[in-house]
Amino acid sequence: MEEKVLSQKFSxxxxxxxxxxxxxVTDKRRRSSTRSSPESVSKKIKVAKDNDDNDYNGKKQDxxxxxxxxxxxxxxxxxxxxxxxxxxISINDIRQVAILKHNIAALNIQKQISTIYLRSGTGxxxxxxxxxxxxxxRVWPMQVKSAVxxxxxxxxxxxxxxxxxxxxxxxxxxxxxxxxxxxxKKIEQYQIQLDEMKSGLIGFTSTMEAAIETYVxxxxxxxxQMKHDLKIALLEHDYDAEILQRKYLQxxxxxxxxxxxxxxx
Numbered sequence: 332m333e334e335k336v337l338s339q340k341f342s343x344x345x346x347x348x349x350x351x352x353x354x355x356v357t358d359k360r361r362r363s364s365t366r367s368s369p370e371s372v373s374k375k376i377k378v379a380k381d382n383d384d385n386d387y388n389g390k391k392q393d394x395x396x397x398x399x400x401x402x403x404x405x406x407x408x409x410x411x412x413x414x415x416x417x418x419x420i421s422i423n424d425i426r427q428v429a430i431l432k433h434n435i436a437a438l439n440i441q442k443q444i445s446t447i448y449l450r451s452g453t454g455x456x457x458x459x460x461x462x463x464x465x466x467x468x469r470v471w472p473m474q475v476k477s478a479v480x481x482x483x484x485x486x487x488x489x490x491x492x493x494x495x496x497x498x499x500x501x502x503x504x505x506x507x508x509x510x511x512x513x514x515x516k517k518i519e520q521y522q523i524q525l526d527e528m529k530s531g532l533i534g535f536t537s538t539m540e541a542a543i544e545t546y547v548x549x550x551x552x553x554x555x556q557m558k559h560d561l562k563i564a565l566l567e568h569d570y571d572a573e574i575l576q577r578k579y580l581q582x583x584x585x586x587x588x589x590x591x592x593x594x595x596x
């Protein structure tokens with residue numbers, strides 16, 4: 332009898348253990364299925380950063396900004412007020428138009444920064460005033476310099492150093508020109524996609540386009556422009572400071588003022 336009772340208990344424990352294992356596997360599958368759902372994936376899309384340094388470090392720029400995600404109800408609310416109830420245009424169609432408009436506007440702002448980089452590096456950021464001391468006015472921002480790998484230099488002659496500096500200037504200038512060309516090409520591609528999409532949307536009106544423009548401007552482009560305006564101001568400040576320092580060093584100050592100047596940098 333004792334053996335029979337023990338056998339029944341062992342059978343119950345075995346069955347319970349198998350049920351728990353099956354339940355655990357089912358839960359894992361359910362969680363895996365939930366993670367791979369489209370809605371969940373859309374939430375994982377990273378926000379497209381508005382940092383223009385991405386263009387010089389090879390980072391992607393064509394990610395969907397958070398304010399245009401399908402999970403953002405404010406966009407749906409905005410566009411439902413201008414879409415005709417009888418229209419065949421879907422909210423997703425309008426969202427794609429908004430994404431293309433955002434990409435074009437954001438790239439145009441990034442072009443402004445790259446143009447400032449180029450003007451600074453070629454010495455044309457600011458017109459020189461009547462100067463008694465002539466200095467090299469070419470100042471390349473760190474955003475450009477950091478994008479070019481440094482080469483080891485074992486030579487110390489003045490002539491070789493000057494040649495290397497000229498090579499660096501050409502390298503930086505070529506890099507910025509290349510980035511500007513890439514941006515122009517990308518903007519052109521986005522514009523073609525936008526024109527084709529709008530022409531294929533039957534019933535797309537100027538009212539809808541104006542609503543999209545306003546939404547994109549208010550939620551992304553205006554804040555992005557303000558941030559980049561601040562960056563341009565900082566670039567111009569750094570440019571003036573560098574030119575002033577070069578003029579100071581051109582006067583051949585003695586060792587103490589040089590150390591004092593470096594201390595305040």
